[in-house]
Amino acid sequence: MNQIIGNRLSGEGNRTFRAFDPQKQQWLPLEFKEATPGEIDDAVKLAAQAFTVYKKVPAQQRAAFLEAIATGITALGDELITTASAESGLPLARLQGERDRTTGQLRLFATMISEGSWVNARIDKATPDVRQMQIPLGVTGIFGASNFPLAFSVAGGDTAAALAAGCTVVFKAHPAHPHTSYLVANVIRTAANDTGMPEGVFSLLHGAAIDTGQQLAVHPQLSAIAFTGSFRGGKALYDTATRRAVPIPVYAEMGSVNPVFFLPRALKEKGETLAAQFLQSLTMGVGQFCTNPGVFITPAEEGPFLNTLQKGIAAMPTGCMLTPGILEAYNSGINSLRQAGARLLGAASATAHQASPALLQVNATQVLDNPSLCHEVFGPSSLHISTSSKEELFRLADALEGQLTATIHGTEEDLREYAELVNILREKAGRIVINGFPTGVAVNHAMVHGGPWPATTPAAGTSVGSAAIYRFCRPVCYQDFPAYLLPPELQDENPLGIWRLLNGNFSKT
Amino acid sequence: MNQIIGNRLSGEGNRTFRAFDPQKQQWLPLEFKEATPGEIDDAVKLAAQAFTVYKKVPAQQRAAFLEAIATGITALGDELITTASAESGLPLARLQGERDRTTGQLRLFATMISEGSWVNARIDKATPDVRQMQIPLGVTGIFGASNFPLAFSVAGGDTAAALAAGCTVVFKAHPAHPHTSYLVANVIRTAANDTGMPEGVFSLLHGAAIDTGQQLAVHPQLSAIAFTGSFRGGKALYDTATRRAVPIPVYAEMGSVNPVFFLPRALKEKGETLAAQFLQSLTMGVGQFCTNPGVFITPAEEGPFLNTLQKGIAAMPTGCMLTPGILEAYNSGINSLRQAGARLLGAASATAHQASPALLQVNATQVLDNPSLCHEVFGPSSLHISTSSKEELFRLADALEGQLTATIHGTEEDLREYAELVNILREKAGRIVINGFPTGVAVNHAMVHGGPWPATTPAAGTSVGSAAIYRFCRPVCYQDFPAYLLPPELQDENPLGIWRLLNGNFSKT
Incomplete structure (x- = not known):
């Protein structure tokens, strides 16, 4: 199989490759030529x-x-x-x-x-x-x-x-x-x-x-x-x-680690439900979403939340990743985290050629000392960061790199008490989610799937x-153009009937 | 004199400098400290x-x-x-x-x-x-x-x-x-x-x-x-x-050379007027505008236009440039053009410490062979490029680098005949001017002062x-925010009464 250049199929090169079926663990038959x-x-x-x-x-x-x-x-x-x-x-x-x-x-x-x-x-x-x-x-x-x-x-x-x-x-x-x-x-x-x-x-x-x-x-x-x-x-x-x-x-x-912050009262009121929902979001699509929650942060008192997570993660199904290379990177990412001092909180039992969902744990000091702990590990693992005070939680939020998303779970009282967290996260992410999970990106007019470096470039x-x-656009300005040279979008009569900023005011006329 | 850092005057450094009065040709008395x-x-x-x-x-x-x-x-x-x-x-x-x-x-x-x-x-x-x-x-x-x-x-x-x-x-x-x-x-x-x-x-x-x-x-x-x-x-x-x-x-x-294209009928009908207006635009502010017309292009038959320009340029006043360095760069820029094969069409007579407006000339082939002829010389000079056919004129336009502005002078018949020129220039410039001059940048909602590289980055x-x-902005998306956390711009009641894209439709409600 070849390149499609306009209407022409072209296969000039000698270098070929094939795709791999990760479910069946076998190379697929079709051969593709790399473009020259x-x-x-x-x-x-x-x-x-x-x-x-x-x-x-x-x-x-x-x-x-x-x-x-x-x-x-x-x-x-x-x-x-x-x-x-x-x-x-x-x-x-x-x-x-x-x-x-x-x-x-x-x-x-x-x-x-x-x-x-x-x-x-x-x-x-x-x-x-x-x-x-x-x-x-x-x-x-x-x-x-x-x-x-x-x-x-x-x-x-x-x-x-x-x-x-x-x-x-x-x-x-x-x-x-x-x-x-x-x-x-x-x-x-x-x-x-x-x-x-x-x-x-x-x-x-x-x-x-x-x-x-x-x-x-x-x-x-x-x-x-x-x-x-x-x-x-x-x-x-x-x-x-x-x-x-x-x-x-x-x-x-x-990519992004999409931090999820759990605030105290929410954890207390519905820690077990949140744990179940979190695991769902974490393992959806074997964790292979750009918006996968790769890091989550809790205050000093977590209540039953962490225990529920620990029990839950052990019971999560393993999953087939997109390619053997991605699976390998996932496993080695987890190993690197452990070598850097993260503790394994729990993991699903291993299956050959499959990714095991896993939870790891560090405290905020470790992350503040070594920010690379928060680098993305693509797949169904998440790093728990425990914080010892509200101030430390804010300091941690402030130390995060740019993200596609940042999420906060909190009751109204939590959210009012931690209002500064929203302010901090607004500088860190393209999308801020309240009481939801970052996975799932609605396709509409108001969505932002982007964020400060290194999530995207440019933000x-x-x-x-x-x-x-x-x-994919830039503005162009037409100065003193005769009507017959103007594109319809800019003609006096507004033949397309579009909204325009006419002498500074929005208008359809 | 020192830095102003917030409310504090600060002068920690040892390196100082002074400004120069280019009219009086003397250093000004005040000493400024460079920031450390x-x-x-x-x-x-x-x-x-x-x-x-x-x-x-x-x-x-x-x-x-x-x-x-x-x-x-x-x-x-x-x-x-x-x-x-x-x-x-x-x-x-x-x-x-x-x-x-x-x-x-x-x-x-x-x-x-x-x-x-x-x-x-x-x-x-x-x-x-x-x-x-x-x-x-x-x-x-x-x-x-x-x-x-x-x-x-x-x-x-x-x-x-x-x-x-x-x-x-x-x-x-x-x-x-x-x-x-x-x-x-x-x-x-x-x-x-x-x-x-x-x-x-x-x-x-x-x-x-x-x-x-x-x-x-x-x-x-x-x-x-x-x-x-x-x-x-x-x-x-x-x-x-x-x-x-x-x-x-x-x-x-x-910066930019802001090419000005003169089309045949316009030159025939009002070549002398255009020449006078061009010299005005060229020498305004001693040519020290980003939008100064540094290059102009004519078709094979120029009529009296070039002769009028030649006479006119000799009579233009010399002018004081912003700094001695800028004057030096202006003179050396003209010398470089001449060394690269440009012919001096005419210049105002020299005055000490002043810039003499100048016109130089090449043909399209020279520019197509050596595009650096069209690099900016900051000041009141312009390079005339003669073309031998409509096709060559289009080819030349197509070979131009990115510009802040591009200008066309033409009658309606010219503009219809050369419609392709507008198309080409739209890809080259941030602003296209018809029958005007690029100097003078209106400050309003529709202005574009920017353009493809190297005029600006990004375009x-x-x-x-x-x-x-x-x-100086980026978009941020608030997902499932409770009302009390939303900024006023995004609250349901639209307390600021602004235009918003509500479910895909512009609305003030």
Whole structure:
């Protein structure tokens, strides 16, 4: 199986790889060719050509393209789900849900660009007359994540946002699910043809080694990068992109430990329930969510909470991780924590080739002395941090690195007493959850899936929700343009009927 | 004269410098101490402390602070204007206008944050309930520009935007106008005290060498940098900031040659008028605007336009530049262009210590072979690029680097025939001007003063106009927050009466 460059299948290279079925513990039969430097160049050049056409395609037609992708994905039926399951070890039901999320995201962006107000049109009628709107950046290089083979992969949120904005996409498939990637990319190719989009609006490249992505990242015709994955991978792309002759933005979502704070009265009132819910959140999807609660913090008196957790964790099922490499990293992450002084609170009993959910424990002093204890261990483990006073709890919160999410469980009295905690966490995370759990990221207009470094770079973006589109845009200002040269979004008559900031006031006229 | 760190004057260092009066060609008497590493650290730490308070100050009070700064600047009266003139060589009338622009900017932000809709509140009432708004980034390091000692300096657009957003500011004064900087910083200090702002919301640091700025840029408690100045200076800050352990955004406005395209019919119909207007724009402020037209392009048949320019340039007055170093760089920039094959079309006669406006000429082939011909020469010179065909003109436009502005002069027939030029330039510039000149940047809601690299980094920001505030913000999402913990912007009752995206629809309820 080969790259999809526009409408062309291309397999020029010699380096091949196969995916691994982690459930069956066997290599899958299909062989994939890694993209060559020439193929990467071809894909970006074709995307750059396509951009000159695609950026002018009216929003209604771009929306139809997104809708056609959604329809095509659904039409793949069981083949997509079973393929993704074989390549990821994820259960069928979970993947069916993820498919619906993926098509839902595409339709959210389709609806939004059809309506049109998202371009943030601003018009100041004066001398000179100036009019601003968001325009697409150009060719985007998007990197698929392993843990959501549909929703954060080929036709996932980044691709949907970039295509909605008017950018063209060169997609670097994650090597753990190349066949799934191929199936979805082929849907996008067909949808592009069926809705009259220019060839090259989307291309798919395979690569098992880091150099495919690096070669893509340095291409002079690339305008932006989106990535979801490890800190190491994201940081490498960030370093490459910021050192180019012409630097480009990198929107990397690099992970997070998503601290959960349990406050005293909540623990007292419903410690056992919270423990059960926490274990549920921790082990959901074998802990392979970006928003998995990898750290939790309690005050001095925990009540029955910790005992319930300890009993509960021993009874949790082991689970199949996405790849053998991820399982290995999980186990070695736990070992590193123990070597660094964390105590094993409890773990599910071991099963071959499966991840055992585990709880570890340190106290706040240990973390304040050694912040690397709070580095992410991807998988179903969580580190308990005990604190001895409210002041220490605040100091610990203040010492945390940037996070995608931060969560507080508390009664009203708790929350009023610990109001400062909300203030501290607002500086640390992109999303703050009260009396809930961080796993589960709603796809809507208000969601933020991003946060201060090292959660993402830059913190001003979100990779989930409709605001994700702004990562692929910049504003342009038209000064003293005659009516016939203005885009419809900025014409006096407001032919699209969109909301605009007209002389400083929101208006639909 | 010393640093202003919060309410404290501090002069710990031994390194001193003085400003130079470029009109009188003499050093000014006041001696300024460069900030020491300890003073830089003090200022940022105090700003970080102040941020914990300032970020909670209601918008109405932040607005009162901005208003008080504006009032204070006006109250400085002639002292400010004469001081700025002595330190910059800029005429009094120009500085009076710049002062009004500066106070106008402060008031624009004050009005905007008083109204409140700028926070882009987004509310999705569902399960979970998620609510998003923009929050301030933290401590910002802002670098003053030499060419606008008021409007892009201590209380200029960057400071106004950052303070409006809720960020605290450590300001690195430009060494060419330290006394002007001191006067304005003192106004901000007084305004902060008068309106009850926390000490350290603003501090002023002096430094004549590059290391002051570099030490500021690496401070771990700094959250963002804004800079207006040379490509070299901005690039150095960008490199420093992106290589920190925790990278921070740099909003650097690094200059531009602001190409002006003259199309055939416009040249034929009013070539002489355009020539006169062009010379006006070129020499305004001795060519020391970021938006100065440093390059202009004509089609094969120029008519009387070039002859008029040639005659006109010889008659233009010479002018006093901001500093001897800038004058030297201007003269050496012209020499470099000539050595690289540019022909001198004409120049004003030389005057000692003054810049002579000059026109140089190359053809498109020379530029396509050697793009560095289009690097900025800061001052009143412009490079004429002759093209031999429409295709060559498009090719040339396509080869341009990123720009703050791009301008087209054409009749309706020209503009329809050259519609592709608008398309090309949209990818090159933050602002496109039709039948005008790029100098003169309106301060309003729709302005974009930014553009693709190397004009600015990143291209998604603007340093002029109300949208400049978003550079100093990031979104945060509140999930399932009880009413008593929500900020007013996100409460159900909408107590501030702001525009919000409520379940996907703009609404004031």
